[in-house]
Amino acid sequence: xxxxxxxxxxxxxxxxxxxxxxxxxxxxxxxxxxxxxxxxxxxxxxxxxxxxxxxxxxxxxxxxxxxxxxxxxxxxxxxxxxxxxxxxxxxxxxxxxxxxxxxxxxxxxxxxxxxxxxxxxxxxxxxxxxxxxxxxxxxxxxxxxxxxxxxxxxxxxxxxxxxxxxxxxxxxxxxxxxxxxxxxxxxxxxxxxxxxxxxxxxxxxxxxxxxxxxxxxxxxxxxxxxxxxxxxxxxxxxxxxxxxxxxxxxxxxxxxxxxxxxxxxxxxxxxxxxxxxxxxxxxxxxxxxxxxxxxxxxxxxxxxxxxxxxxxxxxxxxxxxxxxxxxxxxxxxxxxxxxxxxxxxxxxxxx
Numbered sequence: 001x002x003x004x005x006x007x008x009x010x011x012x013x014x015x016x017x018x019x020x021x022x023x024x025x026x027x028x029x030x031x032x033x034x035x036x037x038x039x040x041x042x043x044x045x046x047x048x049x050x051x052x053x054x055x056x057x058x059x060x061x062x063x064x065x066x067x068x069x070x071x072x073x074x075x076x077x078x079x080x081x082x083x084x085x086x087x088x089x090x091x092x093x094x095x096x097x098x099x100x101x102x103x104x105x106x107x108x109x110x111x112x113x114x115x116x117x118x119x120x121x122x123x124x125x126x127x128x129x130x131x132x133x134x135x136x137x138x139x140x141x142x143x144x145x146x147x148x149x150x151x152x153x154x155x156x157x158x159x160x161x162x163x164x165x166x167x168x169x170x171x172x173x174x175x176x177x178x179x180x181x182x183x184x185x186x187x188x189x190x191x192x193x194x195x196x197x198x199x200x201x202x203x204x205x206x207x208x209x210x211x212x213x214x215x216x217x218x219x220x221x222x223x224x225x226x227x228x229x230x231x232x233x234x235x236x237x238x239x240x241x242x243x244x245x246x247x248x249x250x251x252x253x254x255x256x257x258x259x260x261x262x263x264x265x266x267x268x269x270x271x272x273x274x275x276x277x278x279x280x281x282x283x284x285x286x287x288x289x290x291x292x293x294x295x296x297x298x299x300x301x302x303x304x305x306x307x308x309x310x311x312x313x314x315x316x317x318x319x320x321x322x323x324x325x326x327x328x329x330x331x332x333x334x335x336x337x338x339x340x341x342x343x344x345x346x347x348x349x350x351x
Contacts, residue, residue: 006112009089013111013122016082020129023074028053029067036064037128038121068128075129087130090123091148098194100134100147100157103127105197136198145198161199164192165211168202174210174217205250206232222264225251226271227281236280236320239265275320286318292329294319295336299346308342 017039024030031053035044046057046064053060075083093110094101103124107115110123127133127146134154138144147157167183168175180196181189196202196209203210203218205228210217215224216231229245230237237245242265243258265271271279272286280286289297298314299306306314312326319326330336330344337347 006110009110010112010115010119012082012086012089013119013126016080016086016126017122019080019082020071020075020125023071023080024067029063032060032063033067033071033125036060037125038117039125040118042117043121072129072131076131080129083126083129086123086126087132090127090130090146091132094133094146094148098188098190098192099151100136100145100194100198102197103144103146106146141200143198143200157195157198160186160195164196165199165201168209168211174205174208174214177207177209180209219251222256222260223268223270225249225254225256226261226264226268230271230279230281236274236278238277239279240277242279274318278320290329291315291319291321291325292333292335295326295329295333296346299336299344305339305343305345308344311344 021030021034021039024033032049034040035049035052036046037043044052046060050057050060071080074080078084089110090106093106097105097109103120104115107120107123111119124135124144124146127135132149134147134149134152134157136142136145136147136154136157142158142161145157147154152160164180164184167180171180171183177189177193181192184192186192186195193204193207193209196204201212203212203214205217205219208217212218216228219225219228225246226242229242229249233245239262240258243256243261246254246256246261248254262277265273265279269288270282272282272288274280274286282288287294287297294315295311298311308327308330311330312323315321315326316323331338335347335349336344339345
């Protein structure tokens with residue numbers, strides 16, 4: 001969004017909040033609303049405000065509820081025109097974003113990536129007074145979000161989200177937004193994406209959606225990020241290339257050193273060294289071990305002597321090493337015996 005438009009939105013939010021607070025006649029009531037919604041500083045609890053004003057927690061709650069009812073009536077009655085101006089902007093934006101969105105995302109889009117906590121609180125406060133906007137308050141399961149009331153109230157939005165969570169759980173692995181949409185009854189994938197983004201139970205990476213505990217969509221440590229990079233690449237990579245890929249990724253924290261990447265690759269059994277500095281995933285069929293171990297596995301699986309060219313061919317399927325390295329191991333290790341010209345078998349260990 002154009003920077004001048006973002007500045008205009010920031011000013012509109014500030015102006016609307018001032019107009020709303022101007023409707024409140026008593027200083028104590030204005031103090032309660034300002035502090036409860038964090039309009040100019042951090043949000044405060046009922047207890048904190050009660051202690052400040054010398055009244056009980058319950059009394060603060062009662063006053064807050066009564067004030068909000070009066071403000072909603074004033075807004076609906078057209079006594080705070082600036083609220084309707086912001087409301088229209090919010091609804092237009094929500095229409096473009098899938099009808100529901102997290103407050104933080106709305107603020108970043110409309111005000112800019114440097115939107116302050118207070119500006120986010122302004123959006124949430126104005127939405128609270130708007131009859132055309134549904135508000136989903138933050139808790140253990142949901143991010144603070146707003147939606148278009150015409151399409152769904154808070155209860156219906158939560159019902160839709162839980163359906164999405166259940167569908168992903170049943171699928172059992174990350175799923176693309178198009179495929180997820182196909183399993184549901186919403187009009188457009190944008191609606192599914194918007195609903196899913198409000199849930200703290202879900203996470204996404206490159207529009208692949210899954211449970212927040214799944215590292216493939218929510219990698220939290222270096223090892224998880226390495227796994228995602230390799231899985232996405234689909235083939236073995238050198239550890240330095242893995243480090244470069246992480247730095248270019250969409251991960252939240254990606255400032256890692258090449259040495260740190262190498263250290264984690266060595267520690268985790270999911271990653272298999274298949275060449276000099278080259279790693280693969282064990283789920284691709286690779287197994288740990290030296291070149292000699294792989295030769296032994298090849299001969300044991302074959303159950304018969306093999307020509308060295310065939311041995312080399314089979315070993316190279318699971319190790320990215322030089323052909324001469326394979327031949328050197330084949331010729332120098334006592335566990336392999338030449339039985340005819342360029343043909344070898346595995347020596348059975350003696351009891």
